[in-house]
Amino acid sequence: MGNSPIDGARALTLGTAGHIDHGKTTLIRALTGKDTDRLKEEKERGISIELGFAELELPGGRRLSVVDVPGHERFVKNMVSGATGIDLFLLVVAADDGVMPQTREHLRIIELLDIPCGVVALTKIDMVEPDMVELAAADVEDLLAETRYEGLAVVPVSGETGAGLPELLNALEAAAALVPPRPAYPATRLAVDRVFSLKGIGTVVTGTLWSGELRPEDVVAVLPRAASGRELNEVRIRGIQVHDRPADVAYGGQRVALNLTGVERHEVQRGQWVVRDPVVAPTFLADVSVQLLAEAPGALGRVSRVRVDHGTAELLAKLVLADRETLGPGESAYGQLRFEERALVYPGDHLILRSVTPVTTIGGGRVFDPAPHKHGTDPKWRSRLAVLETGPADDIAELLLAEAFPRGIARQRLEHSPYLWRFNGRKAVETLLAGGLAELGDGGLLFHAGSLAVLRGQVMEAAKERAAEDAANPFLTLGELRRAVARGREWPALEAALAQLQTAGDVVRSEHGVRWGEAAAALEGTDAAAAERLLETMTAGGADVPTPEVAIAAVGLLPADGARLLKALERLRRVVRVTEDLYYPSEVLDGLLARITAAIEEEGQITLAQVRDMLGTSRRYAQALLEHMDSEGLTLRVGDARRLRRRRR
Structure with a gap:
């Protein structure tokens, strides 16, 4: 308009x-x-x-x-x-x-x-x-x-x-x-410099729209939250004016007035931002490069309190230098700003530094990371900031990919990362993939290729060690593998590494776990046949599974050979030890536990006698099954009954 x-x-x-x-x-x-x-x-x-x-x-x-x-x-x-x-x-x-x-x-x-x-x-x-x-x-x-x-x-x-x-x-x-084109920031943000209220209209804010576009009916957030205010994450734009004229769209670079609904005049103040689809959260920390003016009255120490002018806000912060004890007039350095209140800063934003007292301009800075960890003097920190400052884009993308390991990062998220806004993020990611520096896993997750290669090597080493330790059972359960290479966590990168190793034939993955591809099967020849006979005998007993001695004797095995095969079956997760002298075939046990669980879900609880009668077994077997469920964290004993435990989601 x-x-x-x-x-x-x-x-x-x-x-x-x-x-x-x-x-x-x-x-x-x-x-x-x-x-x-x-x-x-x-x-x-x-x-x-x-x-x-x-x-x-x-x-x-x-x-x-x-x-x-x-x-x-x-x-x-x-x-x-x-x-x-x-x-x-x-x-x-x-x-x-x-x-x-x-x-x-x-x-x-x-x-x-x-x-x-x-x-x-x-x-x-x-x-x-x-x-x-x-x-x-x-x-x-x-x-x-x-x-x-x-x-x-x-x-x-x-x-x-x-x-x-x-x-x-x-x-x-x-x-x-x-004037060169502004970086193609996907973010839309307006720096608020005036707030007032008009009768019959409501709250009005004005400012320069730094980037993006705004339209009436857009839902925006006002950030950061005022110290004594509420979260303003769903504020609606009722109307827009550009230089006193109604407008159906406001463009980046224009002076804009916004009539906001869902917010009172006292809840918004100069220094805040009106943001659509926030991609960066307000922060207490920002990694920056700083330059001290040649006319600055003196040097800054390693930690200095400064005023920071950013957008329309004036903030107080501590500036912590990254790699030196002092910063003299005319010098530049990397540092970290630790704000006394939250600030909304984006990568690439420029700042003005002023002394606290007397108040005078002493220098400026540029933001490279709006969400860092708190850190002191560290060469790695300086190296990281140097990459974020100068690029090139594929170096920044590789750095972000390495830092996202082992979680991985969605390709689209990396391409649109705020750290890559001033570059062509899509081209940077394509360069990494073409150069073998990034690998695409299931679900569109990207992984740092070098880190993934190291993890594959660790998986192979763990699988080979297990095969060398126990040729009869070379399988690692997923839990054992996670503890060995992933600090016990469910890393997306571990699944990607396993998929690659399995495709290459370097590991075999089955219901028993993961084993080295060249490791022999757990049981072969006469052992395998005898083990299957033993398993069939135990399975036939149902809930009244025979004791090991009875089952071993029934298939004509020597006690020592039968005990060895039973141990192998246990390691292969074909049987589960429930008590000192009671083993259930895994499939039988799963079926029994499922029946007990279903009964508890229907009635709310179950007693030992009810389990005995439902399964048509003796008190001994019913008690063994319930105590096993207790030990596995499936049930909780309350008096004479069992209830299901609430599992964490």
């Missing part, structure tokens, strides 16, 4: 910067026709305190959202709130003053936030002689030469007379054309 980017050009936000009383607000009023000073105090004092907003239409028809920031040193945090999320800047320098302290600080902040393009407006040229304009322009060019912005267009203008405004608009249009 009138807010779509023109001719496919994406929406951009322009932020002003500059020293107090250099004419930023006057210039914006001349360019847009809108007065961005909105507070009574601002009108009375003639300075900007809060952020002001307007819309600027360029000669080619493209519209820019304009954020007018305060220039007074006491309101630098508000300046940072306006500067974060902008695409290009307009640095305002008065010709009668030239470069001043806040001019330098604002330009340093712009550089730390990695804002790519901009224009310098040399204002108040109607108040000075032409030679003063030239001196001021030279002063600005010297300042720009100290930064990445050397050679930026410097346009002399007057907000009062209108002189130079057409040239300034043309320069802004040229700069806008140079």
Whole structure:
């Protein structure tokens, strides 16, 4: 509804910067026709305190959202709130003053936030002689030469007379054309800078939409949760305005007002985010790279308390350096921010660091991991951050894959990982698969190939050791195998490794467990035949299974041979020892226990006498079966009855 980017050009936000009383607000009023000073105090004092907003239409028809920031040193945090999320800047320098302290600080902040393009407006040229304009322009060019912005267009203008405004608009249009595309973040988030309530409308929040799109009826979350507030995970957008006009969609880069339902005015505050489909959780920790300004008043120790400006929030945190004891002016390092309250930071986000007292800008940072563990000085930590910072994408994907082992990670989840947003995640994963660095298991899970190869080797070693220890029973149960190679856990990677080894014929998997592929079968020849006869005799007894001595004698075996075969059958899980001298064939026992369990489920409990009568057996066998169920954790004795135990889900 009138807010779509023109001719496919994406929406951009322009932020002003500059020293107090250099004419930023006057210039914006001349360019847009809108007065961005909105507070009574601002009108009375003639300075900007809060952020002001307007819309600027360029000669080619493209519209820019304009954020007018305060220039007074006491309101630098508000300046940072306006500067974060902008695409290009307009640095305002008065010709009668030239470069001043806040001019330098604002330009340093712009550089730390990695804002790519901009224009310098040399204002108040109607108040000075032409030679003063030239001196001021030279002063600005010297300042720009100290930064990445050397050679930026410097346009002399007057907000009062209108002189130079057409040239300034043309320069802004040229700069806008140079703004690179934003990373294709799948996340949609808006940094809240104002919250108010209107009669008959309800709660309204405004801010810059950093990425994604928002539409009326979208369900969003407000994050992080306020310290004394409730979870706001299902807030509905009733309506959207872009520069005072109703809109059916808001695009990343635009100034947006959202009318929210399901939330009260007092529950939302500046510094929070409106997020659709959150993919990163608020955190107390973030791994970052930090850069201290050359003008910083002094070095930081290994642990320093700092102010962190991010989005529209000002946070307090401890900065813990990764690999050094001090960080001097002009130096860079890796570190960890430990916030005093939860922050919502995404990989790639830029931060401004300011001293706690006196409050001054000392440097900046960039987030690489919004969900790290707390750690101190560790070379591995530094190496990990170096990979996350510089890539390439397939190195980051391999790192994430290795860290996900042995759980594995869904292919789509890895491709869309926040750590890969600034790259082509799908291409990175394809590169890993093609290079043999990743392996795809059942269910679409990806595993780190090197780690999976190590696990396969461990499985083979465990299987060979069992075969060497007990040729009669070379099988490892899954429980034994997990204890041997997986710390007793059900690792998805273990299932993947077993499937690969089984396909290759390196292991054999059956109802008895897992054995080395070259291990002999447990029982062969005459032993196998005798064991089957013994098993048949025991099975024929049903619930009244014969004792080992009786069964062995019945098939004509010597006691020693019968005991050896019975032991082999037990190891193969063909029979189960229930008491000292009572063995049940596994299939018989499973059937009996199933009948008892079904009876308890129907009646709620069962007594020994009831089991005896139901199975048509003696008290001895009924008691043995119930005590076995007790020992296996299947039943619980309550008085003379048994009840089923509640199993954990």
